[in-house]
Amino acid sequence: MAHPNFLYLHSHDTGRYIQPYGHAVATPALQRLAEQGLLFRQAFCAAPTCSASRAALLTGRWPHSAGMLGLAHRGFALRDYRQHVVHALRPHGYASVLCGVQHVARDASAIGYDRVLTPKTLRAGEVAQAAADWLLAGPPEPFFLSVGFVETHREFPPPALEDDPRYCRPPAPLPDTAATRRDMAAFRTSARLLDRGLGTVLAALDAAGLADRTLVVCTTDHGIAFPAMKCHLTDHGIGVLLVLRGPGGFAGGRATDALVSHIDLFPTLCDLAGIDPPPGIQGSSLLPLGRGDDDAGREAVFAEVTYHAAYEPMRAVRTRRWKYIRRFDGRTRPVLPNTDDGPSKDVWLAHGWRDRPVAEEQLYDLVFDPNEACNLAADPRSAGALRDLRERLARWMAETDDPLLRGPVPAPPGAVGNDPDGVSPKADPRPLA
Secondary structure, three states: OOOOEEEEEEEOOOOOOOHHHOOOOOOHHHHHHHHHOEEEOOEEOOOOOHHHHHHHHHHOOOHHHHOOOOOHHHOOOOOOHHHOHHHHHHHHOOEEEEEEOOOOOOOHHHOOOOEEEOOOOOOHHHHHHHHHHHHHOOOOOOEEEEEEOOOOOOOOOOOOHHHOHHHOOOOOOOOOOHHHHHHHHHHHHHHHHHHHHHHHHHHHHHHOOOHHHEEEEEEEOOOOOOOOOOOOOOHHHHEEOEEEEEOOOEOOOEEEOOOEEHHHHHHHHHHHHOOOOOOOOOOOOOHHHHOOOHHHOOOOEEEEEEEOOOEEEEEEEEOOOEEEEEEOOOOOOOOHHHOOOOHHHHHHHHOOHHHOOOOOEEEEEOOOOOOOOOOOOOOHHHHHHHHHHHHHHHHHHHHOOOHHHHOOOOOOOOOEEOOOOOOOOOOOOEEOO
16 A cells, blocks of 8 residues: 555553553453554653653654653744755645644644645544544545544543542552542543543544555554653653554454564654654654564653653663663752642652652663663663663764763753642743743
8 A cells, every 4th residue: 555544542641551451441442452453561652741752753753862852832933944854744635633732843834735724623522523524425535534532631530420539549659548549440441531532533434435545554652641650760750551453463352572663663654654754853663563563663762851851861772681760960859740630649649759758760670670660770680771771862862962971961942840749730931031
């Protein structure tokens, strides 16, 4: 197939907390998609923050290489919006359409989509119906359709009857309390709404007779909006759901443990469409994995944070066995505004989270410590792994011209952010430059 269609389905703050990854979060539409396609068990975002993660996926470049160092609605932007995937596809006949959340530009018109659909709200049901109506109306082919859902971003809806807090388990980093159980129950309800929306779009794709010639890319930006998850470089923050279904061998209900990054999706689309990727692409095509070569994954993945609600420069490298995280701000306490407000955050705050130390360097053995709770950076038995990952990270930063190598990274003119010593991201932001 010379030019397959591309349907890019993406959610907010979902991590891997969905049914196909074994969690008690009912997502039947996502489960069906996984059973029809290829489920990536070890997929990672390039940044556990909203705009930087999406920018990396849509440009095939690391966030600092693309210029997206913070949040679009707070004044950060891509260095060049012509790097967005729609501009690589357009010369080859692709129509590009946006429906719902995009979060890589303050104004969607800056991106360059051919058409922007306008659902009444950004809630899953209305975004999904607008996308479904477009698919059922006989769209031009080939197309790139981006459908973005605000779910599972906070604020969550109240827990539905099916999500009784008495029978919920909080995510791994958190204690099992009444407050954290209720918080997770509300997340589950938000995930149900997301799944219904995804199901509506996928059903429309089938009804329109487009499924066989459309690659579905279903993912999320980063981990869930709980403490030590979103905006953190542990797997709780950078691990993401990723399912591909359609042309290229992405079929059959298979799962792969190959290490892959969001930046690999742009070159995958180009490869499948027979398009030479533009200069500067830093990802690698996933087509070999679609064809069954599970040895084609990465040796290591990298991830970064520079700005979120507040400045918190961090970089990380992850191999199959090890994770290394380095902070560059000299802080010894958490940057609390970079965790969304909610009941689980309140639990940690009430028990002294603000005064818990953070280490400049962190090293985790992911085989014996998958929750990344025991920092081995000072353990002499892990000195070889520490040295290797330090060198890998330093080499990657140099090869990609990471601005952190030149010292603190300035924000662009007009950008705003929170005081790192504050508590809530909802506090009035201040100019950063």
